[in-house]
Amino acid sequence: MADGMAKEETAQQLQEQPLNTPPQVTTTTIPPDASAQLSDAAKASTSAYRRSALAYLSLTKPRLTALIVLSAATSYALFPTPPLLTSPDAPSLSTLTLLYLTFGTTLCSAAANTLNMVAEPKYDAQMSRTKNRPLVRKLLTGRQAVVFAVLCAGAGTVALWFGVNPTVAGLGAANIILYAGIYTPLKRVSVVNTWVGALVGAIPPLMGWAAAATSTTPSLPTTPTTHWYDESLHLLSLPGGWLLAALLFAWQFPHFNALSMTIAHEYKAAGYQMMSWKYPALNGRVALRYSILCFPICVGLWWAGVTDRGFLVTSSVVNAWLVREAWRFWRLKGQRGASRRLFWASVWHLPGVLGLACLHKKGLWEGVGRWLWGEEEEEEEDGYVY
Template identity: 30%
Template sequence: MSTTQQSYIAVEESKTAAKPVSLARLSDYLELIKPRISTMALISVALGYTLASAHSWSLLPLIHALLGIGLVAVGCNSLNQMLEMKSDALMPRTANRPLPAGKISLPEVLVFGIGAALTGIFYLATMVNLLTAFLAMMTLVLYVLVYTPLKRVTSLCTTIGAIPGAMPPILGWTAAGGNLNTSSFTIFAIMFFWQFPHFLAIAWLYRHQYHQAGLKMLPAPDPAPRMIGWMCVIYAVALIPVSLLPQYVSLTGTFYSVVALVLGIGYLAFSIRFLRNETRQTARQLIWFSLIYLPLLLLTLTWDRLQLFN
């Protein structure tokens, strides 16, 4: 075999080897940004945008908002995983994430996360508006620099974390030119209260892993019987009147309130079911219903809002 033929074969083999490596790197970065959570957040942004601009909806400003907020979300999730690398390595459910598994280096994630976040904030400031850029920056600070470190200090981290968790539709609202008023606060309150039964059920499922990793999450590894169930029920009860507020601030009509009431009763029923019998099955059922509740509620809220302008 000639030297030329050998060189050609070597080049082709290197191309073949590089292809799966590149795909693997792309997959690692995709996992780093938590695509399912980011997608749900961006859907909430789009619905918040539509709520604020129901009378004059426009696609291009929404695209700008989604791009900027999406970059900030990428930065949030990447930096969160960077700060939680050691605790992630101690939990079976997260040990195979890119950082603890050694698939991506710490400096890479630091540059990637900060770069994405700063680019997103700058993009929002120039292409959307300063209020949205500021709120996105505060969401980043609360999530990465407050909530994430507090997970090792106090169980109150869940309450702090619920604030940035409730921000996506508000970012969409302000991106459409909406002010921070009673209507936007109502949407924020719904998102805030919805999170507690959802995350408490998740924390109950993985309480031993959280404890093993040194995270001060509710519940403790061996909580008092029904304590977490009662907390879920209390928040589910509080969510019902909160979810009915949009009609009283003239954001929607009666149809939304009927749907919100039905969904709220369902969320409460699954919380009571978990309270009465705290098992992995009832916890997963509560999580499952929470993931049905939120998109249905927000879609109904948006649809009913649009009907007011038809």
């Protein structure tokens, strides 16, 4: 009974706490990441081969890599193509190109994540979220990790160059440099690191868009004056890829700002310059601003012809949920469970919006409708223009 009364007293105090009080250390826990789980499995394994395989896999941050690949593949799938069940001569996306894109992007992401861990074992050891990473636990040496990163970077870039196109390969290589060479050291210098990290997440949709453009459009005519940047501008000329990149860029602020608020004291102790402890009020405002920005970005996807009009309705529902939680996060300064609620809202928001965009892809179901109703396809003199 005493325990129950104590819990009720604590809950009452939290409810009566003024909103203008300084942010306090939160005890909200976040689930262990895949790297920590794989490191635990590697540590417990009795097989040397299995232990090494799990340790190397944990270097890649599998969940983060999966998100990167998902954003690139979704952008690839959303590139404008003729409706389903139309003429077999119509341009379509290449499955082989998608496989190369997925394989190369996975390896480039693995390389970037590994180099990030190589640079930070001393600081990772000071934080609950990262203390179980493989280099902290001595499951692998720094030299082994560097060799692994170089092999992944080389194989990934080559796969993208020959399997997709040089533009996508260049974006993949640039993202490795941006994440490992700029974002990682900047984390200990300035809160601007959050914006740089958001740029890293925005590049994969551009990779997917440029890869799809290669599959569905004729090659750029080559002349003696044609340069590599001519092809890059050609492949990235349509606004759809940039809008998807903007969506990923904006989404990362409510996601990371909520996550960092739960362990702000650990970031401060480890010397990481994060808004969550340096500028907590700004941390909340930024999360709210970029959550609101998802609305015009989704409108832009319809305006650019990437999605149909129904996407305006369905995406608005999901975006409104994110904005509501971001507003609560800002108003309560991340306290009273607001950080946890916004974090989980952001976790479900991104796959929700991307999935809805795929369902509402412009013209996707027009061919199915004509087939069901027995209508003949209208022919145009100039063929398909997308």
